Amino acid sequence: MKIFDLEKHSLREINQSLQTSEITEGKKIYEIRNPKGSHAVAVGLKAKINVNIHGSTGYYCGGMNQKAKIHVFGSVGPGVGENMMSGDIIIEGDASQYAGATGHGGVLLIKGNASSRCGISMKGNDIVVLGNIGHMAGFMAQSGNLVVLGNAGEGLGDSIYEANIFVRGKVSNLGADCIEKDMRKEHLVTLKRLLKKSNCSVKPQEFRRFGSARTLYNFEIDNVNLY
Amino acid sequence: MNKKIDHSVPQTEPRESWTFSPEVNAEIRRAAATGIYDIRGGGAKRKLPNFDDLLLLGASMSRYPLEGYRESCNTTVVLGDRFAKKPLLLNIPITIAGMSFGALSGNAKEALGRGASAAGTSTTTGDGGMTPEEREHSSMLVYQYLPSRYGMNPDDMRKADAIEIVVGQGAKPGGGGMLLGQKISDRVAEMRNLPIGIDQRSACRHPDWTGPDDLEIKILEIREITGWEKPIYVKIGGARPYYDVTLAIKAGADVVVLDGMQGGTAATQDVFIEHVGQPTLACIRPAVQALQDLNVHRKVQLIISGGIRSGADAAKALALGADVVSIGTAALIALGDNDPVFESEYNKLGTKAGCYDDWQEGRDPAGITTQDPELTTRLDPVVGGNRIKNYLKVMTLELQTLARACGKTDVRNLEPEDLCALTIEAAAMAGVPLAGTDWIPGRKTEDVYGNIF
Numbered sequence: 001m002k003i004f005d006l007e008k009h010s011l012r013e014i015n016q017s018l019q020t021s022e023i024t025e026g027k028k029i030y031e032i033r034n035p036k037g038s039h040a041v042a043v044g045l046k047a048k049i050n051v052n053i054h055g056s057t058g059y060y061c062g063g064m065n066q067k068a069k070i071h072v073f074g075s076v077g078p079g080v081g082e083n084m085m086s087g088d089i090i091i092e093g094d095a096s097q098y099a100g101a102t103g104h105g106g107v108l109l110i111k112g113n114a115s116s117r118c119g120i121s122m123k124g125n126d127i128v129v130l131g132n133i134g135h136m137a138g139f140m141a142q143s144g145n146l147v148v149l150g151n152a153g154e155g156l157g158d159s160i161y162e163a164n165i166f167v168r169g170k171v172s173n174l175g176a177d178c179i180e181k182d183m184r185k186e187h188l189v190t191l192k193r194l195l196k197k198s199n200c201s202v203k204p205q206e207f208r209r210f211g212s213a214r215t216l217y218n219f220e221i222d223n224v225n226l227y
Numbered sequence: 228m229n230k231k232i233d234h235s236v237p238q239t240e241p242r243e244s245w246t247f248s249p250e251v252n253a254e255i256r257r258a259a260a261t262g263i264y265d266i267r268g269g270g271a272k273r274k275l276p277n278f279d280d281l282l283l284l285g286a287s288m289s290r291y292p293l294e295g296y297r298e299s300c301n302t303t304v305v306l307g308d309r310f311a312k313k314p315l316l317l318n319i320p321i322t323i324a325g326m327s328f329g330a331l332s333g334n335a336k337e338a339l340g341r342g343a344s345a346a347g348t349s350t351t352t353g354d355g356g357m358t359p360e361e362r363e364h365s366s367m368l369v370y371q372y373l374p375s376r377y378g379m380n381p382d383d384m385r386k387a388d389a390i391e392i393v394v395g396q397g398a399k400p401g402g403g404g405m406l407l408g409q410k411i412s413d414r415v416a417e418m419r420n421l422p423i424g425i426d427q428r429s430a431c432r433h434p435d436w437t438g439p440d441d442l443e444i445k446i447l448e449i450r451e452i453t454g455w456e457k458p459i460y461v462k463i464g465g466a467r468p469y470y471d472v473t474l475a476i477k478a479g480a481d482v483v484v485l486d487g488m489q490g491g492t493a494a495t496q497d498v499f500i501e502h503v504g505q506p507t508l509a510c511i512r513p514a515v516q517a518l519q520d521l522n523v524h525r526k527v528q529l530i531i532s533g534g535i536r537s538g539a540d541a542a543k544a545l546a547l548g549a550d551v552v553s554i555g556t557a558a559l560i561a562l563g564d565n566d567p568v569f570e571s572e573y574n575k576l577g578t579k580a581g582c583y584d585d586w587q588e589g590r591d592p593a594g595i596t597t598q599d600p601e602l603t604t605r606l607d608p609v610v611g612g613n614r615i616k617n618y619l620k621v622m623t624l625e626l627q628t629l630a631r632a633c634g635k636t637d638v639r640n641l642e643p644e645d646l647c648a649l650t651i652e653a654a655a656m657a658g659v660p661l662a663g664t665d666w667i668p669g670r671k672t673e674d675v676y677g678n679i680f
Contacts, residue, residue: 015451039444044381044452059441060448064381079435083379098435102376104420120434121376123420140430142420161421217425218408219263 007034011041018045018068037077042070045087062089065106078115081108084125097134100127103144109198116153119146122163128198136175138165138210147194149202157210166191166207179213265497266407268330268586268596270398270489270534270556275506277489278540280653281646282662286634293631300627301637304550306528307389307458307481310450314458314481315367315389317551318347319623320638321541323615324486324532324555325371325391325462327353329406329415330493330586331559333360335595337608338562340365342615346623351391351553354404354429355418357383364612369460372449375404375429377419381452389482390449391460392442394433394475397490397507397533399499400464404429407494407587412598439474446479460484465505465533469513472529476521482528484553485514489534491556493596494587507533507544509656512643515548524548525639538625545626546641547657554622561618562611563593 004014018030029050035041039058042051045068053061056074065084072080075093084103094112101117103125110118113131122141132150139155141163151169158175164187165178174180183205191204232238243249254265286292293300308314323343328336330353337360343350349367356378362368370387372379384390395401406415406427416423436445446459461475462484475483487507492500511531518524531544532553541552556564565573567580572592576585586596594605630638633645647662648654654661655668 011451012455016454019452019454040448040451043448046381059444060435063448064384064452066381078441082435083376083381085380101435102379104380117434121430123376139434140428161425217422219426 001029001031003031003033005033006036006038006041011038015040015043018042018049018051035074039077042068045070048087056093065089075112080110081106081125084108094131095129099129100125100146103127107194107197113150119144119163119165122146126194128194128200130198130200132169135172138163138178139175141165145190145194147191147198147207149200157212159216160210160212162212164190165210167210168202168207171208171210174210177213177216178210181209181211183207183209266494266587267497267500267584268492268494269500269584270491271501271504271506272584273501275489276508276650276653276656277506277534278508278543280508280649281543281657281659282649283539283542283546283629283633283641283645284647285632290634292634293636295628295631298631298636300631300635301639302623302627304528304639306530306551307460309458309481309523309527310479311389311456311458311481312454313388313456315349317349317367319619320545320551320626321346321535321619321622322348322369322530322551322553323350323558324490324553325351325353325369325393326555326559327355327406327493328358328361329353329355329411329419329598331595332597332603332606333358333414334603334606334608335559335562335611336361337364338606338611339558339615340368341608341612342558342561342619343367345612345616346619348619349388352387354378354406355415356380357386358418362386364608371462373404373429374431374433375419376434377421377427377429384449384457385453387457389458389460390453391462391484392445392449392480393462394442394471395464395466395486396462396492397464397486397488397504398492399495400466400488400504401431402495402499402503403431404493404495407589415598439478442474442478458482460530462486464488464490465507465510466503468505468510469517472514472517473521476517476523476527480527482530483514483518484530484532485510486553487531487533490532491559506656507531507535508653511544511547511549512656512658518548525550538622538627539629541622541626542629542638542641543646543657545638546645547643547659550639558615558618559595561614562595562606563614564591564595566593569593 032053035055035057037058043063048067051070053072058077060079062070062081065087067087069088071090078096079098081089082101084106086106089108091110095110095114097115099114099118100108102121108127110129114129114133116134118133118137120139122144124144126145128147135153136155138157142161147166149168152171154172155175157178188204306315344366351369367388369389373393408424458481460482461480463471465487488504528550530551531549535552569592589597591597594602646659
């Protein structure tokens with residue numbers, strides 16, 4: 001295990017070390033101590049490595065991640081895992097706004113709650129939140145899956161495209177063009193896979209699925225009041 | 228019973244309303260018939276104060292000129308040396324603005340890359356990401372980082388030579404993008420991860436930051452991901468240039484790109500294009516003032532775009548304090564957009580050469596603003612690239628000619644004192660004297676007794 005300490009090492013030193021191709025894939029565990037809310041920790045990683053962060057981070061932890069498994073033993077600021085392409089990011093605590101925004105792939109697991117706009121513009125990644133999520137989650141979400149074991153705030157799935165949102169708890173209300181949809185077999189399979197990966201024992205059948213009504217895909221003047 | 232007009236009695240002349248002009252009336256009728264606002268491409272078409280309202284003074288007794296073609300006049304410029312390890316060195320202070328694959332055909336993007344590379348300058352991606360052809364044919368490629376993040380991936384970001392965070396654009400400050408379903412081909416849909424044929428809306432603000440304090444952190448993240456190598460540009464529309472440029476600098480931009488309201492777009496509402504933002508001419512001096520007030524003029528470079536057409540426009544923009552100009556619409560015209568050679572086809576589309584602006588429909592006879600497989604073949608990227616190169620070289624020669632005439636060994640030595648304005652409006656906007664006077668409207672002046680008035 002290689003240990004970095006943000007009280008002793010600069011952010012640049014740590015990120016550069018983690019980003020370099022010399023890292024032996026899958027063998028080492030990297031530990032980051034004393035993040036103390038630092039921004040852009042463990043961003044732009046490209047190798048299949050394990051990074052454990054002990055403490056809470058600021059903005060964009062794990063941003064644009066590729067392949068790496070990043071485990072935060074604390075809470076995270078806005079934009080955790082933004083535009084992640086692959087790999088795994090696990091948050092033991094809570095996540096602030098825009099968690100998993102615009103992600104193309106990989107899995108973001110938030111064991112606490114996630115704030116507003118979780119999964120905004122997601123493009124293929126999967127997000128699992130064990131707690132509740134705030135307002136406007138899944139706004140303009142294009143593809144991928146947002147799984148919420150708790151409750152969802154207002155405006156869920158506003159202007160959503162082809163992403164799926166699964167909610168086990170209550171939904172305050174739905175955003176424009178978002179509707180409750182049938183839970184088909186393939187959706188149950190997806191849920192089962194993500195719940196298993198997240199070590200959750202709840203059943204897929206306990207969720208409801210939300211997605212796009214597709215009425216706003218092409219502009220119609222008669223729909224103007226829906227926007 | 229119809230009363231006959233007595234032509235022996237003088238009649239009032241039929242009089243068109245200035246307010247309800249034929250164009251206005253036609254738009255009212257169109258709106259009433261269709262129930263949808265007018266969407267089009269391009270920039271503001273209304274008559275605006277512009278660079279034609281300024282003149283360069285040239286040299287005379289008080290300054291002496293440089294010999295054309297004989298005495299050197301530098302045109303190179305370095306962009307992004309504030310923080311980036313690998314700043315860009317441009318041979319000419321003219322770049323190609325961001326235009327997306329999707330809005331433009333693949334051939335058009337390739338042609339822009341070829342032409343810019345041959346002229347020693349950069350070109351820019353757009354919404355939807357980077358295509359391999361574009362990267363291959365662009366020696367310097369600026370990667371736009373847009374609110375939609377369509378096609379955004381860190382591998383392409385690392386391949387880029389600079390990164391341009393787009394906050395806004397001159398055609399629609401405060402507005403998002405729009406690519407209508409007609410132009411969403413299989414490839415465009417795949418790159419943007421959206422269903423084929425739907426109207427594609429790009430967000431008007433970024434999904435994971437909301438203000439300059441956030442932007443500072445976003446820039447930190449991008450620098451960390453790209454190893455602090457790439458210059459970071461921040462592009463803004465011409466809204467409140469003094470404050471917007473100040474905040475962009477504060478957020479850590481290496482380069483600020485400022486796009487006035489004549490700047491084009493692939494498609495948006497006509498009402499947005501014509502009624503939001505400020506003319507390019509009015510944006511430059513406040514932006515330069517912001518740079519000067521923060522003591523970073525020439526350290527953070529300023530790129531001006533929006534209606535730049537010639538070396539004369541470039542010379543005037545540089546004289547007002549810009550480091551570089553950028554062209555978009557002019558580059559498309561150089562490629563063949565709105566060329567009278569396609570007149571009959573423009574007529575079939577209900578328009579005429581020089582007026583065609585329905586770029587969103589994907590039926591461009593010139594094969595530029597389209598994804599139609601047949602139409603796109605009309606633009607040979609090699610021929611197009613040559614045209615872009617020629618045009619950029621002409622612009623550069625024009626710029627050098629004017630700079631030499633003003634006695635400058637470097638085009639960036641042009642200064643506001645080399646200019647006068649033909650109209651009061653242009654004088655006020657550009658902050659230069661009205662021709663034949665020492666009067667700069669809106670500026671406090673001091674008389675020989677020290678009285679400020």
